Amino acid sequence: MESKGISKAIIVRLPRYYRYLGELMEEGVERISSGELSERMHVTASQIRQDLNHFGGFGQQGYGYNVRTLYEEIAKILGLDNEHHMIIIGAGNLGRAIANYGNFEKRGFIIDGLFDRDQRLSGVDSRGMRVYSMEELEPFLETHMVDIAVLAIPKTAANEVARRLVRCGISAIWNFAHTDLDVPDNVIVENVHLSESLMRLSYTLANQKADEHMACGEKMSDG
């Protein structure tokens, strides 16, 4: 596995390749050329060849890529060849949505439990998933190997909970709280800031509308 020296831009694109290769496998496709993959993914064939060449060049001229080999190599690079154990802090709608998303488990992300400060949720199974109280967090982490903690709680509580997690040895946080976490540099944080995504959509909408409006104006002055 020669993942050293792979640029961040390629890493960002790898999960998408992984998804398309997974779909090809489901369809029973064994080999694919960069041209065919290009058409499906709406990426240029030369971009695909450039990206995938970083992983040892599985593509053979005239033969294309072996779908399963490439899929498995990318899985290794992404760390998907190991199981990951996760807990979810926050058993509200978002926490439950993540807990119930079957695809994560299929890819080796095992959810060991949900935690919520609302005592009324404790012990209740949501599709076989146990919900613990926040008081149980430290004892739980002492007796379970957990890789990743998911923060699906409001921003006001996020930093305090993050500190508790880091004290218990959690080294990776998937953060859905709408704030930047103040944690030591060696703790990995991947943010999902939904508001920011929605604002990018709103920006594009506003600017497309502005363009359309201008075009209409121009047309009218012509007529």
Place this chain on the structure above:
Amino acid sequence: MESKGISKAIIVRLPRYYRYLGELMEEGVERISSGELSERMHVTASQIRQDLNHFGGFGQQGYGYNVRTLYEEIAKILGLDNEHHMIIIGAGNLGRAIANYGNFEKRGFIIDGLFDRDQRLSGVDSRGMRVYSMEELEPFLETHMVDIAVLAIPKTAANEVARRLVRCGISAIWNFAHTDLDVPDNVIVENVHLSESLMRLSYTLANQKADEHMACGEKMSDG
């Protein structure tokens, strides 16, 4: 508003500036220097000056930025000075999580309704939110002005629903389904692919671990 010619990289950073400026306003801060903002946001002061200079240079040497002015200018650029009307397709946990997230409404994203193919959910109010059946989608869109449709449904149904939305004049889709939508180019799609975010986390975790492991090995061969 001089938003023409702003690079995409700056647009991606704007929502984060907007969030920090909003927090400063909540704290009652009226002016802030690029140095202070830099410390809060963990971005260099020169990056901040460069980014914010694109919007007419609100910062005055020695006086800093007027927090409210900058906040409102960024809001305009992001299209947040207009109300947006949204519908959510999928009234499962994820759809409900988005519907119940109060901050969207505070920023002018009004959710007019949820739609679900599960008839048992129809009519049920989830915190005052109406859930419609999928049969009601077209009649609803004929009588309501909706800007944005949120897809919080499995990937198998995503493209068919997207086509129905586009036929009804929806021009912006916030897509949580784990697939790329096949829609005309003039339709704006902002994807939130949670699996891909989790894989980036997993990649960083795998590579940090690999590094740590290597460091341990080196130490041992030294001793």
